Amino acid sequence: MDPIPNSTLGALAAILMRERSAAWCRVDGDGVVRASGGDWQRYGESTPVLGECAADSFAALEGLLPVTDPITLHSLDMGAAGSGDLHVIPEPQGSLICILDSSPRTEDWRRLQQQGNEMALLHAELAKQALELGSAHHAPEQPNRALFEYTVEGACDLLTPVQSWLRPWLAGRSGSPQLAQLDPAGFLGNFLVDASDFWAGTAPGSLASGPWVEPGEAGEDQEYEAIALLDSSGAKGLILQRRLGSSMEETGLLQGVREAQLHLLAAHSEAQKKEVLLQCIVHDLRGPLSSMSAVLSILGQEGLAQDKRSKLLEVAQRQAQRQDEMMREVLTVFAREIRDLQRVERSPERAPDLVQVLRTTVRDRAPAFEQSGLGLEIESTLPDSVAVPGNGGRLSRVIGNLLDNARQYAPKDSGVQVHVEFGPAEKTVEVHVLDRGTGVPPHAQDRLFQRFSQVDTEPGEGKTRPGSVGLGLFFCRTSVEAWGGQVGYGDRPGGGADFWFRLPVLAMGQ
Amino acid sequence: MIRKKICLLGAFAVGKSSLVRRFVHSEYDDRYMTTVGVKVEKKECQVGDHQVSLVIWDLHGEDRWQEVRASYLRGTAGALLVADGTRIESLEVMAQLRKRLLEQNPDAHVVTLVNKMDREADFAITADEWRARVDWGPVVFTSARTGHGVEDAFQSLANHW
Numbered sequence: 265m266d267p268i269p270n271s272t273l274g275a276l277a278a279i280l281m282r283e284r285s286a287a288w289c290r291v292d293g294d295g296v297v298r299a300s301g302g303d304w305q306r307y308g309e310s311t312p313v314l315g316e317c318a319a320d321s322f323a324a325l326e327g328l329l330p331v332t333d334p335i336t337l338h339s340l341d342m343g344a345a346g347s348g349d350l351h352v353i354p355e356p357q358g359s360l361i362c363i364l365d366s367s368p369r370t371e372d373w374r375r376l377q378q379q380g381n382e383m384a385l386l387h388a389e390l391a392k393q394a395l396e397l398g399s400a401h402h403a404p405e406q407p408n409r410a411l412f413e414y415t416v417e418g419a420c421d422l423l424t425p426v427q428s429w430l431r432p433w434l435a436g437r438s439g440s441p442q443l444a445q446l447d448p449a450g451f452l453g454n455f456l457v458d459a460s461d462f463w464a465g466t467a468p469g470s471l472a473s474g475p476w477v478e479p480g481e482a483g484e485d486q487e488y489e490a491i492a493l494l495d496s497s498g499a500k501g502l503i504l505q506r507r508l509g510s511s512m513e514e515t516g517l518l519q520g521v522r523e524a525q526l527h528l529l530a531a532h533s534e535a536q537k538k539e540v541l542l543q544c545i546v547h548d549l550r551g552p553l554s555s556m557s558a559v560l561s562i563l564g565q566e567g568l569a570q571d572k573r574s575k576l577l578e579v580a581q582r583q584a585q586r587q588d589e590m591m592r593e594v595l596t597v598f599a600r601e602i603r604d605l606q607r608v609e610r611s612p613e614r615a616p617d618l619v620q621v622l623r624t625t626v627r628d629r630a631p632a633f634e635q636s637g638l639g640l641e642i643e644s645t646l647p648d649s650v651a652v653p654g655n656g657g658r659l660s661r662v663i664g665n666l667l668d669n670a671r672q673y674a675p676k677d678s679g680v681q682v683h684v685e686f687g688p689a690e691k692t693v694e695v696h697v698l699d700r701g702t703g704v705p706p707h708a709q710d711r712l713f714q715r716f717s718q719v720d721t722e723p724g725e726g727k728t729r730p731g732s733v734g735l736g737l738f739f740c741r742t743s744v745e746a747w748g749g750q751v752g753y754g755d756r757p758g759g760g761a762d763f764w765f766r767l768p769v770l771a772m773g774q
Numbered sequence: 775m776i777r778k779k780i781c782l783l784g785a786f787a788v789g790k791s792s793l794v795r796r797f798v799h800s801e802y803d804d805r806y807m808t809t810v811g812v813k814v815e816k817k818e819c820q821v822g823d824h825q826v827s828l829v830i831w832d833l834h835g836e837d838r839w840q841e842v843r844a845s846y847l848r849g850t851a852g853a854l855l856v857a858d859g860t861r862i863e864s865l866e867v868m869a870q871l872r873k874r875l876l877e878q879n880p881d882a883h884v885v886t887l888v889n890k891m892d893r894e895a896d897f898a899i900t901a902d903e904w905r906a907r908v909d910w911g912p913v914v915f916t917s918a919r920t921g922h923g924v925e926d927a928f929q930s931l932a933n934h935w
Binding site: 447448449450451454455457458474475476477478479485487515518519521522523525526529533710714742746 | 898
């Protein structure tokens, strides 16, 4: 084959590197056209459909159509799904033709993948031509690309001029630089293992390493790519190139699709969170209703003393007010719930008083316990005031949820105890809600505080507590943990359940 | 000096590059920048009375767009498998990559990380559940943002050599 002038190679390379999406063909002096590339494929199909291309299309040219020199076409109908521009680079013995796809892009990613294949083909062709020139002096000058020839001795001789960025990879044989023996733990060393296997084969083509980044000469991140080449004559080459911005489009596209996917996941997660919060509210609204229902039922009894009647009305009124407040909260509940989780009051002056919150919550729940035939008492060794992190309303709901839970499971005529004590060195305080029910079976204990977790009321029969959606204990856990505490369950000695939570003590007083 | 190749493997956007950046350069950047190919870094670790040179391969995240090439895993002496604590689906990707790694490198040492510990309140499942779901070994909880657990994770891998 006659040598191709460097100026022609340079012009072709410039077009290809600028446009990247291209197919090429070469017209030899005898009029034979040889072609390769992928952009004349129809989009959405994995193989070209030659029969559907127009007679004057590139695919028709590929069919060894005699071509007069020079070709002067400047645009080309690429068939139903594409169009392209034809660039002709005249040569003394024939023509180099480059077809640039200018079709609207419908599948960007597919195009990028295709580009990768085309780039490899183009590199292969350029390198092949350079190898055929047989001399580094005639190889195209590309300051960010180096061409090596793989020799029968297993070395890689550099055919292009030595560039400073290449030095870390070169062995120092004066006058005839070679690729050094590289550690396979490094990227290029690892790729050369693949390249050696590829060169040992017989199928012409190319093998691309894919892009990699490692610190350059000045320690800055530098992106590279290597391509192993094998042509039909058995010539073996290696292109090593710096990628200066050429991967930005690919990076940008991947960044875009991945960010979109992250946003989708975040939106999905947020929707789930809101659903849980909504169900938490529904769950909490049932608490005051239960108390009011119990109060009304007791008020209906005859012979009730006036003072007891007054106290019950007071409880009912307080519960009604509480429910009213909660329902008004619904309007802004999502934002508030999220803020509540994040808001932890740690100032002893403003932090909730566990003792007071506990007393009020127990007093409010007492009618419901009474109606269920259950006792409810506090066993406390604490002083009158113990400040803990959190916020009062939420702390009351934590205790209330544990009490509601115990009321549902405790056998009639038994009692529920709320045992409160300091932990070691009075740095923490523990609240235990103890009942004499059947407890929690071992298989259910691990998932007890997860959302939508439900406990069989009758072990083995798959029954769950009526009306429960399994959010009460989940609410307790997320709240207590947000305040730096722990929540847990233990089997109560002698039978029954021991639900507890522990919080740090901020301050205490009489 | 002992020289070992280690890989960071996991789904996209779990924080692999941020972990490497924290470990190698003591830096953190909140912006998400996807990794397209492989980024190779080096760092030396002191292990007892000798030094180990880690050649750290920060591989692009695996998803429908990019698949980790088998050739990238060749010669891997150890790996940090990384999941995002806030994304449960990253567990499955991590498990698949672990399987492929060990098929190719049966003797590779593996340390499993659940990253983004600074966002524990947003975790898809609790830390205990993460421990239970990772059934092949212990889990190290890390945060590239705060640096929590990062040094220990890399060091625990280096300690094998």
